[in-house]
Amino acid sequence: MKPQPDGRKARGEKRRAEIIDAALRVIERDGVAGVTHRTVAVEAGVPTTSTTYHFSSLDDLLIATLISCARDMATEVYWMIDRARSRGSRGAEEVAGLLAEALGPRRGRTMAEYELYLLAARRPELRPAARRWLDVLTSMVRHDDEVAFRVFLAGIDGLLIQGLIDDEPPSAEELRPVVDYLLKPR
């Protein structure tokens, strides 16, 4: 890694990243429907033409944003598993806590993630990104029971998407027995 290959490119990539961050905030707040060159530019505090310069089209910006979101999600899953292992836990408490957090303070982010799901349903090129956190989980944990593991993955997604349409987000305590059931071997 060279420290300064090109100061101009470094600044450019930094701004590009800032635009992606701003776009993600717009998605969290208003959904994919709220993403325009102008709303993202205002959110990022840059002129409108800056978003068209760094992304060849609005679609490019949207795809880059959701892929970035998916990478963050996969990273979080990775560290959650790592944390649970270091405690020698089976993970039920960690999973219930993460779900409650995803449906509470991080609700906007969770909605953005499911908008990625739906976008990936219509655009095959986004599917690897949308499956990323599933792949991380699949590759990290031991599969004693293939079917039980698939049920676990589906259960997580179902609890999240159903939690999004609850009138108020469920607490970790409410989710705990369901997660326990999902993780309990038989």
Added chain:
Amino acid sequence: MKPQPDGRKARGEKRRAEIIDAALRVIERDGVAGVTHRTVAVEAGVPTTSTTYHFSSLDDLLIATLISCARDMATEVYWMIDRARSRGSRGAEEVAGLLAEALGPRRGRTMAEYELYLLAARRPELRPAARRWLDVLTSMVRHDDEVAFRVFLAGIDGLLIQGLIDDEPPSAEELRPVVDYLLKPR
């Protein structure tokens, strides 16, 4: 029920229903993002102003469409349970078949349903509609085990949304063991 209270209103409501049907087809094909007064009007074969006459705003049209979609979904769930009961089945085969159908021939409709979910996540007034099929299921089946039932509901949703980002839709045979696991008492 009077046969003809007003011929004009009858025609009006018929056209209103046709517009909703057209809007649903647009959502299935292009997603909520593809819904505009003009695209829906073209799909329905009516002039643009007709959609603005029957719906006070585009938002009203979108909401009416997704509520209609949710009602259809609830009706289907109702009859699926009824059919399974009349066969004396526990429903595993019916559920697996319904999932495969939802992810295969009826993929567009399924995507539309999950766009309703996400819209409901942002608009509390849509949540009762989005929860409707869950409520139908909850009210119709016996709850021996509350937690197991919640796992079942979450599992269905998770299998559907994950099936939407598979490269090719899973078959009923592939889904069967997972559904069996979800339904098996313990």
Added chain:
DNA sequence: TTTCTAATGGGACGATCGTTCAGGTAGTTT
């Protein structure tokens, strides 16, 4: 028949959209 009302549809207005362009700035290379 006359009057009233709901539905219809052609046309257009202002707003906002994605995108382009051309000039300007600043860091890199020769």
Added chain:
DNA sequence: AAACTACCTGAACGATCGTCCCATTAGAAA
């Protein structure tokens, strides 16, 4: 120094958007 390149940005273009206006049609009520 000059030449080059990458980034930046104000301004504007054409397309499309939601919505409104107003004349017309047709069924209901008088």
